[in-house]
Amino acid sequence: xxxxxxxxxxxxxxxxxxxxxxxxxxxxxxxxxxxxxxxxxxxxxxxxxxxxxxxxxxxxxxxxxxxxxxxxxxxxxxxxxxxxxxxxxxxxxxxxxxxxxxxxxxxxxxxxxxxxxxxxxxxxxxxxxxxxxxxxxxxxxxxxxxxxxxxxxxxxxxxxxxxxxxxxxxxxxxxxxxxxxxxxxxxxxxxxxxxxxxxxxxxxxxxxxxxxxxxxxxxxxxxxxxxxxxxxxxxxxxxxxxxxxxxxxxxxxxxxxxxxxxxxxxxxxxxxxxxxxxxxxxxxxxxxxxxxxxxxxxxxxxxxxxxxxxxxx
Amino acid sequence: xxxxxxxxxxxxxxxxxxxxxxxxxxxxxxxxxxxxxxxxxxxxxxxxxxxxxxxxxxxxxxxxxxxxxxxxxxxxxxxxxxxxxxxxxxxxxxxxxxxxxxxxxxxxxxxxxxxxxxxxxxxxxxxxxxxxxxxxx
Numbered sequence: 155x156x157x158x159x160x161x162x163x164x165x166x167x168x169x170x171x172x173x174x175x176x177x178x179x180x181x182x183x184x185x186x187x188x189x190x191x192x193x194x195x196x197x198x199x200x201x202x203x204x205x206x207x208x209x210x211x212x213x214x215x216x217x218x219x220x221x222x223x224x225x226x227x228x229x230x231x232x233x234x235x236x237x238x239x240x241x242x243x244x245x246x247x248x249x250x251x252x253x254x255x256x257x258x259x260x261x262x263x264x265x266x267x268x269x270x271x272x273x274x275x276x277x278x279x280x281x282x283x284x285x286x287x288x289x290x291x292x293x294x295x296x297x298x299x300x301x302x303x304x305x306x307x308x309x310x311x312x313x314x315x316x317x318x319x320x321x322x323x324x325x326x327x328x329x330x331x332x333x334x335x336x337x338x339x340x341x342x343x344x345x346x347x348x349x350x351x352x353x354x355x356x357x358x359x360x361x362x363x364x365x366x367x368x369x370x371x372x373x374x375x376x377x378x379x380x381x382x383x384x385x386x387x388x389x390x391x392x393x394x395x396x397x398x399x400x401x402x403x404x405x406x407x408x409x410x411x412x413x414x415x416x417x418x419x420x421x422x423x424x425x426x427x428x429x430x431x432x433x434x435x436x437x438x439x440x441x442x443x444x445x446x447x448x449x450x451x452x453x454x455x456x457x458x459x460x461x462x463x464x465x466x467x
Numbered sequence: 468x469x470x471x472x473x474x475x476x477x478x479x480x481x482x483x484x485x486x487x488x489x490x491x492x493x494x495x496x497x498x499x500x501x502x503x504x505x506x507x508x509x510x511x512x513x514x515x516x517x518x519x520x521x522x523x524x525x526x527x528x529x530x531x532x533x534x535x536x537x538x539x540x541x542x543x544x545x546x547x548x549x550x551x552x553x554x555x556x557x558x559x560x561x562x563x564x565x566x567x568x569x570x571x572x573x574x575x576x577x578x579x580x581x582x583x584x585x586x587x588x589x590x591x592x593x594x595x596x597x598x599x600x601x602x603x604x
Contacts, residue, residue: 167520167521168520168523168550168551168552170521171520171521171522171523172523174523175474175523179471179472237502238497238498238500241497241498241499241500242472242500243472243496243497243498243499243500243501243502243503244497244502244503245493245494245497245503245505246502246503246504246505246522247504247505249504249505249506249507249518249522250505250506250507251507253506253507253510253514253518256513256514256517256518256521257513257514257517262521263518263521263522264521264522265504265522267472267502269472
């Protein structure tokens with residue numbers, strides 16, 4: 155077994171940190187590492203926190219941490235911030251709100267840049283979750299980048315998704331739209347001391363009334379994170395949803411769906427690698443490109459022609 | 468494909484409350500393609516060392532304008548060593564008198580010190596030069 159994985163399983167924080175970096179940096183042994191980590195995963199409960207920039211996700215995580223720790227549970231946090239599409243750099247600033255917990259040994263916080271991923275998470279968030287899961291954290295909180303309307307990757311990753319809204323986020327048509335408003339298991343209206351909070355709550359509820367979801371109606375929790383208000387309710391609703399997911403076997407269902415997707419992705423990844431390895435090794439792709447550019451061949455036939463020469467075994 | 472990025476922790480240790488400089492540097496490093504973890508103000512040495520560990524950074528950049536650099540920098544370096552992070556580059560920026568800078572460098576508590584007047588480019592160049600072989604930017 156890889157030394158880092160061994161140390162991770164023994165609870166070494168540095169090993170956890172280094173493993174996440176290695177995976178994020180796509181080191182050659184990445185797949186081997188993940189293979190060794192996988193058997194030790196599946197115990198953590200993953201909660202996703204998403205919402206617009208500045209809606210208070212990091213502060214909410216900070217407040218929530220206190221509640222979760224009071225119940226004796228350990229927590230891993232993955233906080234994602236955007237990578238610049240121009241420079242490739244990033245300012246990872248979510249930690250600022252959480253630094254009070256920096257020395258709590260039951261908490262491990264890791265900031266990640268999106269590095270080109272557009273769905274609200276980073277390219278390696280899923281793998282980082284696996285590392286923290288194998289590390290033994292009971293709860294893993296994933297804070298997405300500040301999202302707009304359609305960055306909904308979190309719902310494919312989290313067992314429970316919390317959507318954080320603030321008052322005065324537009325008129326009632328906004329609640330009708332597809333995307334972010336559809337993925338919440340729990341709604342939070344943060345900064346609820348601002349005017350318009352009641353209206354926002356009402357509009358969410360009207361939207362929910364139109365939905366024929368009988369099994370779980372997403373609760374709407376009002377919070378004011380700077381005053382630490384509403385956190386007991388939020389933590390209670392999170393526990394309620396977790397209970398619901400487990401009791402209704404919905405948890406098994408969504409996890410199966412996740413595994414199905416990951417398996418497909420892995421197969422596609424391997425096939426893709428096989429193809430491009432052989433293309434690089436010898437198949438003359440440039441002559442095909444020339445022929446296509448000069449309209450002597452179409453890309454569809456060229457692709458089929460290419461595949462005929464690939465050995466898949 | 469290996470796609471490492473230089474990860475830098477920008478931290479404000481101690482009681483000084485001025486982080487304009489730290490923010491300007493963080494922004495410049497971002498534009499140079501690095502990943503910057505910013506801690507915010509009033510961090511203890513312990514918080515900084517533990518954050519460096521969890522975030523697995525290559526560099527700890529300390530912004531100190533309070534005059535307490537001779538206490539804070541050695542303390543942070545010692546904690547990093549204790550955690551097995553002695554290889555992390557420690558870079559200090561702030562109002563550091565020449566003789567203090569010389570002492571910090573001589574004792575190995577800091578790898579490089581930047582003072583008012585040093586250009587942002589010189590910081591970027593220094594960091595890039597330190598990690599040239601195995602990082603892409």
